[in-house]
Amino acid sequence: MLSTQSLLKNTIVRGIPTSGMTLSSLKLATNYSTISKAMVCEKHGKPKDVLRLKELTIPKIKDDEVLVKFLAAPINPSDINQIEGVYPIKPRFKKYGAVGGNEGVAEVVAAGNKVKNLTVGDWVIPDTKAFGTWQTFAASPENELQKISKNISKISASTISVNPPTAYRMLKDFVNLKKGDVIIQNGANSAVGQAVIQIAKAWGIKTINVVRDRPNFDELADQLHKLGATLVIKEEDLRANSTRELVKNLGSPVRLGLNCVGGKSANGITRLLGHNASLVTYGGMSKQPLTFGTGPFIFKNLKACGFWNSRWNKEASKKDKQYMFDDLCELIRGGYLAEPWHDETKWELSDDNKTLNRKFMKALSKAGASFGNKKQILTFE
Ligand SMILES: NC(=O)c1ccc[n+]([C@@H]2O[C@H](COP(=O)([O-])OP(=O)(O)OC[C@H]3O[C@@H](n4cnc5c(N)ncnc54)[C@H](OP(=O)(O)O)[C@@H]3O)[C@@H](O)[C@H]2O)c1
Numbered sequence: 001m002l003s004t005q006s007l008l009k010n011t012i013v014r015g016i017p018t019s020g021m022t023l024s025s026l027k028l029a030t031n032y033s034t035i036s037k038a039m040v041c042e043k044h045g046k047p048k049d050v051l052r053l054k055e056l057t058i059p060k061i062k063d064d065e066v067l068v069k070f071l072a073a074p075i076n077p078s079d080i081n082q083i084e085g086v087y088p089i090k091p092r093f094k095k096y097g098a099v100g101g102n103e104g105v106a107e108v109v110a111a112g113n114k115v116k117n118l119t120v121g122d123w124v125i126p127d128t129k130a131f132g133t134w135q136t137f138a139a140s141p142e143n144e145l146q147k148i149s150k151n152i153s154k155i156s157a158s159t160i161s162v163n164p165p166t167a168y169r170m171l172k173d174f175v176n177l178k179k180g181d182v183i184i185q186n187g188a189n190s191a192v193g194q195a196v197i198q199i200a201k202a203w204g205i206k207t208i209n210v211v212r213d214r215p216n217f218d219e220l221a222d223q224l225h226k227l228g229a230t231l232v233i234k235e236e237d238l239r240a241n242s243t244r245e246l247v248k249n250l251g252s253p254v255r256l257g258l259n260c261v262g263g264k265s266a267n268g269i270t271r272l273l274g275h276n277a278s279l280v281t282y283g284g285m286s287k288q289p290l291t292f293g294t295g296p297f298i299f300k301n302l303k304a305c306g307f308w309n310s311r312w313n314k315e316a317s318k319k320d321k322q323y324m325f326d327d328l329c330e331l332i333r334g335g336y337l338a339e340p341w342h343d344e345t346k347w348e349l350s351d352d353n354k355t356l357n358r359k360f361m362k363a364l365s366k367a368g369a370s371f372g373n374k375k376q377i378l379t380f381e
Contacts, residue, residue: 034055034058034067037353038135039360042097044085047364051100053357061139063114068124068140072158072379073104073133074342076191077283082130089310092130092316099132101191105148105157106138114346123150125161127321129310134360136347146321149329150367155377156332156340159191164328164337166282166309167195171205174278174305175256182250184272185258186235186265187285189220191375193342196258203227204334206250206271210235214371221277222289226294227338238268245271255282261289270296277301342375349381 004310036058039049058146061067090312091098108122118124124131124145131144134373148157149312172179183200187193190211200207211217213234221232230250247254253274259266260283270292279302281290294304313321331337345363346355363376 018167018218023223027200031255034137034139036135036137037347037356038099038132039202040103041083041091041097044083044091044244047080047083047100047222048361050381051317051360053360054096055353055355056096056099056135056139057380061110061112062141063112064141064143065112066115066118066124066142066145067110067137068106068136068145069109069256070088070104070106070133070135070380071102071123071154072145072377074340075134075364075376075378076103076162076324077285077367078102078162080368089129092132096367098130099135099138101133101135102129102131103159103162104131104133105160106145109137114167118145118147123148123157129314133148134378143226146325148325152329153339154379155342155344155365156337157209158377158379159342159375160325160328161334162309163191164195164199165305165312165341166192167199167311167329168324169312170258170280170282170307171196171199171203171256174280174293174307177203177205177255180206180252181256182208182230182247182254183256183258183271184208184251184254185208185260186258186269188224188229188232188285189373190260190283190285192260192282193259193339194224194340197224197227197229198317198337199331202331202334204251206230208233208247208250208254210238210269220373223341235265235268237270238265243272244376252278258282259290260284261286264282265291266290273300273302275300278305279303280307282307282309340375341373342377345376345378347378347380 006324036056038054039051041055082091083100106124108118108120114135125148127143127146185193189211195208207229208231209229210233216277223231249273252271255277257273257279259281262284263286345359366372
């Protein structure tokens with residue numbers, strides 16, 4: 001397998017035709033332009049209809065810029081919503097279109113003269129919106145990137161900037177949770193849900209985890225228990241008296257609810273919340289609006305609010321972000337926070353453009369599937 005170093009050695013060449021090049025024939029150096037293979041859309045629409053592989057010329061980097069080579073990038077629900085045009089953050093459309101993907105990890109392979117905080121070999125994650133991570137190379141001002149520890153796997157690093165911070169912030173910022181406290185979440189098998197279970201377990205917090213019923217429910221429940229889930233229940237059990245009993249037996253009222261589904265599921269969760277609890281909505285996977293029974297809100301003094309990681313990211317200082325990422329990396333290195341369940345799609349150096357496009361489209365179709373259960377992650381050799 002070729003490493004970045006061998007790629008660097010093999011690819012500083014001038015004047016080769018770009019059309020139909022394989023990944024192994026890319027050019028790379030500070031004073032040469034670089035070709036990036038990218039999944040690009042020219043307009044909003046269903047990703048499968050509007051995305052296609054393009055070769056983009058990345059001009060020589062400026063003094064305050066770095067050239068990065070992507071190592072891995074996931075396909076998240078918000079990436080899809082963004083391309084569809086139904087997300088508050090829009091893709092960065094340029095003359096050639098917009099590169100998809102917001103999350104991923106890349107290695108710095110060249111740095112301009114005035115770059116202060118990054119050096120060749122560092123791993124970085126985007127620290128700006130709509131970066132465009134479904135591509136092999138990108139040039140970026142250093143302040144649009146956040147350095148990340150290299151002591152974690154590239155799969156963990158490529159999925160560290162959206163879902164683990166969402167889980168981390170929601171567990172920290174809404175209710176002052178203590179050891180032994182109980183929280184409840186739906187969509188518990190999502191990547192965010194998996195992170196919630198593991199971070200909560202590491203901090204001594206019990207979790208009630210709600211998932212949709214499926215033929216292999218027991219297997220899924222078993223996997224979630226292995227991550228550290230305290231209880232795993234089906235959506236339809238939210239209203240059962242037997243569930244109330246199970247929750248009571250946990251010994252503490254439920255102080256926080258995390259909702260990424262909406263509709264009936266969110267309402268069901270409010271029935272199990274304790275007095276003065278908060279319900280934090282961060283996703284709307286069912287595409288159903290939030291409607292709550294009036295009683296629980298009045299008589300239990302519930303609060304409902306939203307959380308958006310992009311807003312936190314925009315408002316937080318570099319220092320606060322670094323603190324959180326260091327903490328998350330510690331959890332990963334300590335074995336408390338595993339890679340999300342995933343399928344890896346490898347873009348190989350020898351792949352031609354047609355193959356890269358086909359591989360991406362296959363991963364994309366799995367990313368949108370119900371009961372898919374696995375994050376689709378693109379890795380670049
Ligand atoms: N607000 C924020 O800052 C923020 C940050 C990160 C993520 N999010 C949101 O959080 C959600 C999860 O993201 P992720 O990356 O963790 O997703 P993911 O790993 O792709 O998982 C998707 C989850 O949604 C569930 N789901 C899909 N369709 C559903 C439906 N019709 N009804 C109920 N559940 C359904 C899936 O359950 P099944 O297995 O049953 O299909 C699965 O649990 C998304 O809505 C995402 O946009 C928000």
